[in-house]
């Protein structure tokens with residue numbers, strides 16, 4: 001396991017991708033659990049298996065295929081992660097976030113990051129879409145920040161600002177697209193935990209008390225790295241299950257994948273609509 005990557009190593013990875021595609025992507029797309037089919041809309045794609053990229057973390061989780069899909073979507077050149085690796089799989093924070101660093105070196109300027117999340121906000125139901133207005137970096141604030149280690153000054157400062165991690169203009173544009181297509185959306189706060197165990201009812205009551213609307217096991221490390229490197233970020237949670245604050249139901253990964261089937265067409269519409277307008 002690697003705790004840190006040097007700029008030379010990140011550039012080695014970027015070069016290996018350049019060698020395997022004709023495209024120079026400007027938009028990055030990370031697809032969460034059960035949401036990988038969004039990449040099927042990409043035109044004239046180059047596929048690169050994660051196994052063919054040095055240092056690249058591969059996901060072991062059902063519902064995540066492991067490849068890059070690089071091509072055109074609504075006139076934009078996009079690099080898409082069909083499947084992501086998670087901290088709970090045993091990767092370091094540096095490994096989990098390596099793909100975002102590589103995207104930055106490839107010239108990506110805008111990142112759309114998606115995830116499957118449990119609803120803490122009682123108004124949300126499975127299949128709902130939540131734009132991240134902010135996050136609670138639980139996993140990072142307890143010592144596991146992906147920026148721990150030598151600062152790579154080429155990307156950003158030692159102490160980067162996180163006051164506006166999620167781009168308000170992008171949220172506004174994406175919301176307009178959703179409204180136009182009669183897709184109900186919310187804006188809310190996402191809290192990231194390490195997983196892989198789902199939360200206990202007491203965990204969930206605590207998370208609700210501190211202001212979280214949705215909970216998941218990804219996204220925030222990638223967003224911290226993205227913002228450090230100056231990317232504009234849109235974060236979208238697909239609500240896959242109601243978090244169980246009173247302990248009366250159980251949460252399963254199958255439920256998460258099932259919700260993906262409803263969510264993929266909604267997220268595809270929103271992402272395509274957004275890309276056609278920027």
Ligand code: HPA
Pocket residue numbers: 116117118119198199215216217240241242243251256
């Ligand atoms: N908790 C944590 N992560 C999740 C959940 C959940 O309920 N649903 C999907 N990812």
